[in-house]
Amino acid sequence: MVAMPNLDVHMDKECINCHKFGATDCGQCLECLAKEFGKNMTIGFLTIQKAKAELCAMIDEYHHEIDKAYVKADGELVVDLKVKMKGTRMAGEVEMVVSIGFIESRIKHAVKMTINEKQLSIPGVE
Numbered sequence: 651m652v653a654m655p656n657l658d659v660h661m662d663k664e665c666i667n668c669h670k671f672g673a674t675d676c677g678q679c680l681e682c683l684a685k686e687f688g689k690n691m692t693i694g695f696l697t698i699q700k701a702k703a704e705l706c707a708m709i710d711e712y713h714h715e716i717d718k719a720y721v722k723a724d725g726e727l728v729v730d731l732k733v734k735m736k737g738t739r740m741a742g743e744v745e746m747v748v749s750i751g752f753i754e755s756r757i758k759h760a761v762k763m764t765i766n767e768k769q770l771s772i773p774g775v776e
């Protein structure tokens with residue numbers, strides 16, 4: 651997240667980026683701020699369409715494996731579909747990783763414990 655800049659414009663101050671007069675309190679002019687903001691708003695129509703297409707293709711591709719895992723898992727299966735989006739240095743560009751994962755068997759036994767390394771107990775010594 652980008653912090654909301656203070657938008658007071660100082661006509662006597664140069665923009666630290668393009669050196670035009672009219673910098674805001676954060677040092678950049680409104681034009682440069684708008685460009686900066688644009689860089690951080692790149693999840694648009696194309697990215698969403700691409701994510702949808704890739705997820706659909708993956709589900710189709712793994713139909714057989716999902717079915718096999720489902721049978722093996724005794725009737726309960728979690729299919730994880732993941733889309734990781736990461737902005738690159740180029741404005742409007744998003745690096746996207748789409749992945750599918752499923753566990754073939756349910757967890758049947760879980761042990762919960764808390765370990766405190768500072769409380770080492772020596773057998774026989776209280």
Ligand SMILES: [Zn+2]
Nearest residue numbers: 665668679682
């Ligand atoms: Zn500027």
